[in-house]
Amino acid sequence: MTEQLKQLRDKIDAIDNELLKLINARAALAQEIGRRKNGVTYRPERESQVLTRLQQSNSGPLTSERVTQLFTEIISACRAMEEPLTIAYLGPQGTFSEEAVTKRFGNTVLTLACHTIDDVFREVESGSAHYGVVPVENSTEGAVGRTMDLLLQTPLTVCGEIELAVHQYLMAQQSDLAAIQKIYSHPQSFAQCLGWLKTHLPNLQTIARIDAASNADAASRAATDQNAAAIAGKKAAAVFGLTICAKNIEDEPNNTTRFLVIGTQQVSVSGKDKTSIVLSTSNRPGAIHELLAPLARYQVSMTRLESRPSRKGLWEYVFFIDIEGHQENENIAKALEELRSKATFLKILGSYPAAQ
Numbered sequence: 001m002t003e004q005l006k007q008l009r010d011k012i013d014a015i016d017n018e019l020l021k022l023i024n025a026r027a028a029l030a031q032e033i034g035r036r037k038n039g040v041t042y043r044p045e046r047e048s049q050v051l052t053r054l055q056q057s058n059s060g061p062l063t064s065e066r067v068t069q070l071f072t073e074i075i076s077a078c079r080a081m082e083e084p085l086t087i088a089y090l091g092p093q094g095t096f097s098e099e100a101v102t103k104r105f106g107n108t109v110l111t112l113a114c115h116t117i118d119d120v121f122r123e124v125e126s127g128s129a130h131y132g133v134v135p136v137e138n139s140t141e142g143a144v145g146r147t148m149d150l151l152l153q154t155p156l157t158v159c160g161e162i163e164l165a166v167h168q169y170l171m172a173q174q175s176d177l178a179a180i181q182k183i184y185s186h187p188q189s190f191a192q193c194l195g196w197l198k199t200h201l202p203n204l205q206t207i208a209r210i211d212a213a214s215n216a217d218a219a220s221r222a223a224t225d226q227n228a229a230a231i232a233g234k235k236a237a238a239v240f241g242l243t244i245c246a247k248n249i250e251d252e253p254n255n256t257t258r259f260l261v262i263g264t265q266q267v268s269v270s271g272k273d274k275t276s277i278v279l280s281t282s283n284r285p286g287a288i289h290e291l292l293a294p295l296a297r298y299q300v301s302m303t304r305l306e307s308r309p310s311r312k313g314l315w316e317y318v319f320f321i322d323i324e325g326h327q328e329n330e331n332i333a334k335a336l337e338e339l340r341s342k343a344t345f346l347k348i349l350g351s352y353p354a355a356q
Ligand SMILES: O=C(O)C(=O)C[C@]1(C(=O)O)C=C[C@@H](O)C=C1
Pocket: 030, 033, 034, 037, 041, 042, 043, 044, 046, 047, 050, 074, 075, 076, 078, 079, 082
């Protein structure tokens, strides 16, 4: 080792010692806060403010994304000193839902992989998990109907949203593309990567394509099949001990899935919030236009409008609406009050910090 290299490493050691002291001091403060604030440990609005502030004061060379990732882990470790949280998600292990859990809560949480979206709701409703993470929409596939139907019925509230870029990986027990004789994948994932597969696997016609129930299922099957590959998320490769043969093989680079965090609390104002509501109106001409007029009047921006059959009467619909702002903001509160007086049904699903 050259003297110069040694000096640089000595500096890193000194910084690490300082960081360690500071991180422990932070953890001790979080513990103290935990003892003083009675009630819920997880405060999404505060975590969002901490991360936003750090992103704004970051002068690099680390990117904002890396800073968020690092501090999410620091907060995760501090939060766990207050109380270990259990998070239910749509499993099995290695799915994009699990990646979404880590993106929001960090790694210092207990996770509960559920078979279905219904099970995620059930685990949180019964108190077996503190929070649940469920997919609600995908930028190319559209809305996740089951999540929306359950939101309509549940006593739970929406406490957060997570946006996850969906990157697909080709993985196998070895990295030689020429050796691949089978590909396990969820049909949707296969369709999302078809262009890449055609270009990079010239013998694609001769490769057997086997449908899997999920990306994680595909990876688990490839882990026991020597000449097989799987299409799945990065996490699945780590969970099932597979080698990554190719990264980001999706044809649509901006494919994003949005998840909701469901829980039992009303989240306070963070300063950059969203509110999700579901409502219905009578079935007559102009009704939906009239219903939405208060949003325009109070200058409330709508980020999503989705209709679903109400399951009550034939051709009756409920509308899922996301707006910018918190239900405690004055203009939002007024707009919601007016909406309530016009709608035949209105349920506020929750206000929560907008995804970073
Ligand atoms: O500020 C708090 O309420 C804390 O408990 C501290 C802290 C953090 O580590 O910054 C941890 C958990 C909460 O979700 C929010 C923030």
